[in-house]
Amino acid sequence: MAEQSLAQVPITAASGPLSKAVRRSEGVVIPVAALLCGLLAFSLFLLVVGKSPIEFYQLIYKAGFGTAFSWQNTLSRSAPFLLAALCVALPARLGLVIIGGEGAIVLGGVATGACASLLMNAPALLAIPTMMAVGALAGAVWIGAVGAMRHYRGVNETISSLLMAYIAIAIMNQLVEGPLRDPASLNKPSTLPLAEHLQVGSLPEMDVHWGLAAGIIACVFSWILIEKTSWGFAARIAGGNVRAAQIQGLPVGKLIVGFTALGGAFGGLAGMFEVSAVQGAANASIAAGFGYTGILIAFLARQNPLAIIPVAILLGGIEASSGLIQRRMDLPDATVLVMQGFIFIAILISETFYGKLRIFDPDGWRS
Amino acid sequence: MGEDIGLWGVPLAIIGGAIRVSTPFLFVSLGECLTERSGRINLGLEGTLVFGAMSAYAIAYETGSPWLGVLAAMIAGTIFGLLHGWICSLPKVNDIAIGIALMLFGMGLAFFFGKSFIQPVAPDLPAISFGFWSDYPQVQAALKVNILFLIGIAASLGLWWMLRNTKIGLRIRVVGDSTDAARAMGLRPNVVKLLSTAAGGALAGVGGAYLSLYYPGSWNEGISSGQGLMAVALVIFARWNPIYCFWAALLFGGAGALGPALQSVGVTQGYYLFYAAPYVLTLVVMIFTSSAAKTMTGAPAELSITK
Numbered sequence: 001m002a003e004q005s006l007a008q009v010p011i012t013a014a015s016g017p018l019s020k021a022v023r024r025s026e027g028v029v030i031p032v033a034a035l036l037c038g039l040l041a042f043s044l045f046l047l048v049v050g051k052s053p054i055e056f057y058q059l060i061y062k063a064g065f066g067t068a069f070s071w072q073n074t075l076s077r078s079a080p081f082l083l084a085a086l087c088v089a090l091p092a093r094l095g096l097v098i099i100g101g102e103g104a105i106v107l108g109g110v111a112t113g114a115c116a117s118l119l120m121n122a123p124a125l126l127a128i129p130t131m132m133a134v135g136a137l138a139g140a141v142w143i144g145a146v147g148a149m150r151h152y153r154g155v156n157e158t159i160s161s162l163l164m165a166y167i168a169i170a171i172m173n174q175l176v177e178g179p180l181r182d183p184a185s186l187n188k189p190s191t192l193p194l195a196e197h198l199q200v201g202s203l204p205e206m207d208v209h210w211g212l213a214a215g216i217i218a219c220v221f222s223w224i225l226i227e228k229t230s231w232g233f234a235a236r237i238a239g240g241n242v243r244a245a246q247i248q249g250l251p252v253g254k255l256i257v258g259f260t261a262l263g264g265a266f267g268g269l270a271g272m273f274e275v276s277a278v279q280g281a282a283n284a285s286i287a288a289g290f291g292y293t294g295i296l297i298a299f300l301a302r303q304n305p306l307a308i309i310p311v312a313i314l315l316g317g318i319e320a321s322s323g324l325i326q327r328r329m330d331l332p333d334a335t336v337l338v339m340q341g342f343i344f345i346a347i348l349i350s351e352t353f354y355g356k357l358r359i360f361d362p363d364g365w366r367s
Numbered sequence: 368m369g370e371d372i373g374l375w376g377v378p379l380a381i382i383g384g385a386i387r388v389s390t391p392f393l394f395v396s397l398g399e400c401l402t403e404r405s406g407r408i409n410l411g412l413e414g415t416l417v418f419g420a421m422s423a424y425a426i427a428y429e430t431g432s433p434w435l436g437v438l439a440a441m442i443a444g445t446i447f448g449l450l451h452g453w454i455c456s457l458p459k460v461n462d463i464a465i466g467i468a469l470m471l472f473g474m475g476l477a478f479f480f481g482k483s484f485i486q487p488v489a490p491d492l493p494a495i496s497f498g499f500w501s502d503y504p505q506v507q508a509a510l511k512v513n514i515l516f517l518i519g520i521a522a523s524l525g526l527w528w529m530l531r532n533t534k535i536g537l538r539i540r541v542v543g544d545s546t547d548a549a550r551a552m553g554l555r556p557n558v559v560k561l562l563s564t565a566a567g568g569a570l571a572g573v574g575g576a577y578l579s580l581y582y583p584g585s586w587n588e589g590i591s592s593g594q595g596l597m598a599v600a601l602v603i604f605a606r607w608n609p610i611y612c613f614w615a616a617l618l619f620g621g622a623g624a625l626g627p628a629l630q631s632v633g634v635t636q637g638y639y640l641f642y643a644a645p646y647v648l649t650l651v652v653m654i655f656t657s658s659a660a661k662t663m664t665g666a667p668a669e670l671s672i673t674k
Contacts, residue, residue, distance in 0.1 A: 153658070158467075177639065
């Protein structure tokens with residue numbers, strides 16, 4: 001029996017550039033098809049509530065991607081998404097599902113605000129790198145703790161990371177209402193506004209802040225780390241089978257804490273740029289749900305740091321058009337959330353099709 | 368009477384608060400307990416809770432009957448549960464990821480349809496006063512118990528008995544402990560899991576109805592702040608036992624009532640930190656009750672979260 005079935009397996013799989021390209025295309029075609037299916041389902045939803053899906057997508061194009069101005073808006077909004085998605089994608093290499101990136105963003109932002117009030121008179125060249133380091137450190141400690149709890153105590157990281165996000169928001173509220181509060185901020189408690197020279201400016205020739213460049217660099221760095229280094233390789237083994245990794249002598253604990261902390265550092269950096277380039281002070285506005293959109297982006301990108309870049313820009317464009325859609329179509333602001341929900345569900349359902357569709361298997365074409 | 372009872376107000380307010388705040392924890396954790404006993408985890412109950420709160424409030428407002436609102440929340444919860452159960456029955460789909468997606472989806476839908484119900488006032492669910500023997504208004508307030516709380520107690524006893532003594536309960540437990548054994552017995556694991564998830568969703572929907580129809584008693588977008596997720600952690604703490612779920616829910620409710628109780632006697636320092644008490648408590652409980660080395664006692668063997 002066993003010999004027979006072995007004999008049926010072709011000894012050499014079809015090779016050549018076409019077969020290779022076809023095999024690789026599976027990882028692109030399925031997510032794109034799932035995205036389109038999600039959008040189709042959302043269109044039906046819009047029709048049911050009596051709105052025009054065509055108008056909806058036109059507005060997204062117009063406000064998100066239609067003009068140079070809308071592109072700048074889109075790119076500015078995608079900056080925190082890039083970093084927030086890495087906070088999900090890096091731990092995912094170890095098989096961890098972290099959904100509390102919001103906590104890292106919030107604490108990174110508060111730490112930045114506090115740091116900026118201390119360094120008010122320091123030169124920008126010294127203060128801005130310090131703010132970046134402090135923001136990243138705050139996020140790293142927060143999400144790294146989630147990894148440590150997972151490894152040393154077996155605490156489920158999905159639940160603990162979300163609890164940590166709620167705790168982080170409480171800490172932020174306490175700090176901006178108490179010790180860090182700018183007495184001049186009456187209605188909306190904030191930290192002291194950042195000094196003019198400490199605000200992170202725009203990229204050359206564009207009206208997009210430096211967070212975008214930081215996000216793209218972080219994505220490329222993460223891709224190299226995962227795909228081209230032995231650490232990334234070790235993390236993938238540990239993510240596949242912890243026991244096998246331990247038998248091989250891989251430092252699983254260090255990998256888990258290291259990858260979660262690095263993801264958290266990127267989350268903290270997202271908060272740092274939100275405070276120093278967008279808000280100008282740390283306040284409740286930095287808990288705007290970037291962390292949750294980051295989860296969707298990471299899953300849409302199939303946890304691939306390079307794929308995060310286009311997906312984050314797409315979601316940034318949707319976010320940028322949200323205001324126009326609300327005004328023109330008289331839809332509530334939660335419409336974008338509903339749309340994200342449809343896409344998220346479609347992308348997860350699509351997981352079931354990997355390796356099932358004969359079209360992606362050149363060996364199966366002949367039979 | 369009714370004079371100032373001083374610091375005694377704090378424990379009293381915590382007890383009263385525990386009874387008031389615990390009900391949503393209780394219903395969601397019972398629902399999650401049922402689902403997890405069948406070997407699946409539904410992290411989407413946070414979304415179910417919020418959507419249940421919105422649909423209950425909307426229907427109660429439109430019909431004037433809070434009980435129809437509760438029914439609507441149950442139906443909505445069942446639909447979310449069926450959706451989760453169906454998607455999870457597809458091969459290679461991760462139940463935790465689906466839970467996160469459904470959590471965001473449920474909240475998005477609730478905010479979408481709930482926009483027009485933020486202003487109007489819907490009728491409340493009735494409560495029974497067990498504090499009539501006391502002259503202190505604080506005691507009377509603390510012992511004003513909503514009917515859903517009593518139903519929740521009955522439900523936890525009923526669920527405990529059902530899982531232990533009935534054929535349905537046995538089937539759920541077999542599926543949760545070994546899919547292979549269940550197949551060998553001629554059960555269809557995916558159907559059992561689907562129905563358990565649907566029933567769990569219905570219970571979580573009732574928890575949501577309590578939020579919007581009794582305490583805090585109105586619909587807004589911040590109505591639930593992670594109660595649905597804390598309830599998932601609470602089930603682990605309660606070792607998948609519905610009776611323990613009840614005690615755990617009371618404990619968490621008490622932690623949630625700590626902030627308002629201290630505020631009522633004039634302690635305003637660190638208000639936000641006290642507000643975070645339930646999250647910290649959940650985390651501490653998880654750190655002490657989980658283990659990196661061995662499987663937890665009472666855990667269904669098929670459950671991905673404990674593997």
